[in-house]
Amino acid sequence: MNSSALFAQFQSRLSAAGGVAHWAEDLAQAAEIIATHPALAEQRLIIPPAFAACQPWGALLPLLSARGIRLEEATIPERVADAPAGLSCASLAIAETGSVFLADNALAARIVGMLTLTHFVLVSAGQLVPLLDEAATLLQTLTRPGPQQQHYISLVTGPSRTADIERTLTIGVQGPRALCVIVVATPASDPSLSREEVKDRDNEL
Amino acid sequence: MSYKEHAQANQAQTLTSQPGTARPVPAVHDMPPFAERLQRGLEDENMHRALERFAPSWRQSRQALFEATAAEYGSDYSFAALRQRLRAAKDEAIAHQEELVARFKEQATAAGAVVYEARSAEEANRYIYELCRRKGITLVVKSKTMVSEEIELNHYLEERGIKAVETDLGEWVAQLDHERPSHMVMPIIHKTRQQVGEVLSRATGREISRENVAEQVAVIRREHRQAFLTAGMGISGANALIAESGTVMLNTNEGNGRMVTSLPPVHVVLAGYDKLLPTFADAMTQIRLLARSATGQPMTSYTTFITGPDRPGKEVHIVLLDNGRSAMRADPRFKEALRCIRCAACANICPPYQQVGGHAFGYIYSGAIGLVVTPFHHGLEAAAGPQSLCVSCNACETVCPVEIPLPSLILDVRSRVATSEGLPWLKRLIFGVLARPRLFDLLTRLAALGQWPATRGTPYVRYRYLRLFERLPGLRPLVQLTGWRSLPAFALRPLRDRIGDRANLAAARQEGRRSDELTVCYFAGCMTDRLYPEMGEAVIQILERCGLRVVFPRAQHCCGLPALNSGDRQHGVAMAKQTVRMLERALDESGADYIVCASTSCVVTLIQDYLRLFEDLQLQSWLNRTRALAGRIMDFTSFLLRVLVAQQRLPALRRPRSGSAPVVTYHDSCQSCNCLGLRTEARQVIRDVLGLELREMRDSDVCCGFGGSTSIEHPEIAERLLERKLRHAEETGATLLVSDNPGCLMHLRGGVDANGRPLRVLHLAQLVAEYLA
């Protein structure tokens, strides 16, 4: 399946789960989507610590700053709780279910997706895969013992929700009220790094 | 003690077929007695409405999701295939539990977690409490875990001065209202928004909207924030323990699960051994089944995989709980229940559950699985009342994503209860009579002669004739049973008196037969024989008009279903043997090709229940004999379509006259659709063979409420299910209500008669017979 068909599938599954998926050709477009989102009305965005050094996404930050957005590194839960917007990056997006795969040992990085009100997730098109089975393979790799072991991994499928009261679906309970996934076709600022290489490199993690 | 020794010690106390040896289980505190829970459940109108509204939409979205996935990804992703895979993975985990535990422990420990194996509820509670005490923890936040309900962890901690706050919305509301969840997935499905608003207002001391759900949901975010930030410990359950990596998998929707497991410095995972799964691939199969089965959503919002602590200073403790599970594992039948993934599909689909809710239909665990596991976790006594609510409709087994044979396990619990508590005298008396063919014959004939005051010569025992007797002590409950459902009269001439030479089995052989001639041995079932001989005559008429030879062994008698269904194995086995012997002989003497029966309840007893029974009692030769017979037995509907129609034996039928032709609606008997898998056959007969208009009623395959003796033991439930069924039938505007099981027909006819409804209720065979030219 080509990536646009895969994206269409991902998008429809995610929207069924109450989330939104966008396609961006490059980081500039991704920055545009984030900066013009209503959640950025206060021009404040929480980012995980050390995001600047994170390849290939770090290059997005100057683009956001250039639009006047204040970037705040997440520290302790008290400061992140109910912040209007936060940004993370995912290792996979799964078309079958509309899920994104988030792996982060650092609590400060995870609270971005736990406590902010609108959660933006970046993922490269090369990491968009058809089936959950690929998540199983990556889980196996990432949980292997050793210094690289990932202790806390989440498949996130839409914003937090409940239907506990009279089966009435309510979006936004303890976690984010909105989830916005941006699939970026060519995230690398260095265009010589093709999509496939990005995928291979990430899988080696 | 090693784990193996623990397991053996537990096995020694196995809840086996000798009841009374069940472990003494401490009573759950504050649990009202069954009768009280039942009464409350029956009276709770809001709850019925909620459950009845949820059921159809859940069924629809669940089915649509499974069908869509299969259409998109192929049959490997169909419900049947997924459930087969998960079942296999779970069975492997159960069979190799020791190795899996060892692997899980090794991996989790290497990742920095502490694994503790608790044999009992007390051990698990004490471990968690000691941990709090050692670390000076006084506030604990929890995400939803059924195991903590099972061991009453909150109560244990609170008695010792530790505050435990439920952070799942439904669980929290239940906790504030001092209640238990009534459903494993939707804990407060029994509460209205008004009630929730009241509970929240009381708890917060602020006025919270009684109508606006969004406002109510917003309360929890505010109220819990502080608890999350200050709690010393987070407690969660686990949806799976993945052995290959020592990973805990958690499925949640609200987002509280990730906070409970991330924010406090200590995370305790509380999980039964039954949560073990070999690999991540198996976990994906479980994910594909869980949310769809539970709520009809494709996937939960958050699926979290935790492999040891994520940061220095953080602790992860995994408490593996036995509490009756190794006894279950040691039982060849009940070990299947360990496959359960707690999706609650078996509650969602259950008709009596919808009428009484999970507080009555279960104990701590509710729904069909609750009836099955309660004896192991909370003692046989705790299951005694709830198990009596099951009408054996078998719907739960069709939706269970791990194919647990729930209805037959419930019957096993029932027979254990019957053995330990004894059957009520009336049942004992009835089954005693049923098991004695001659006495039964005599008594039914006497009843037919003596019933006049109750029937006034009509085919019904009616309330209006019986009203006079209502004042006689002892008769009152019996009389009242006819208030909402007239009972059938005994036939003055049972079917066995109307069969002429068909009882001469040997004649069929002697007279020589054409090569293409078929001989059918007709097994009528006692209801048809004694109550509805005209149904039997219709069957015989059709078979003979198709050119078949019909023999009717006069030695036939009740198959034993009523006794087996009530847990009376002693009489049940005797009647099963009697029936097998009789049928063998009949085949032998007559050379019949098929045994045909127009009662699907009897067919299921003959070809499914006997096998289980003999297997269970290790009666190998009877098992083999029954297997040999089972291949020759066919229900009338299938026989009509697959033999008579398929082989073009059916004679030309009268075409219905347009304009005056009746409109038909069809009720799927539970045994027909859930046990025999018949869903299209009868419809084909009505539409294609007879050319009649068929209008589908809502929920055509939901139980009519007869459920054997349940309709006597719990008439309120039977009455409500019947009322729904007849309402749905009437809504179609049909004039004929057709089914292929005499038990349902009796129940439906009685309801139609008692309320003077404008419906004719017929057996499919009677309908077909009317169109024989």
Ligand code: SF4
């Ligand atoms: S067999 Fe029917 S009544 Fe019994 S538990 Fe299952 S669904 Fe409920």
Ligand code: SF4
């Ligand atoms: S028994 Fe089956 S249907 Fe019932 S909760 Fe367990 S897995 Fe679900």
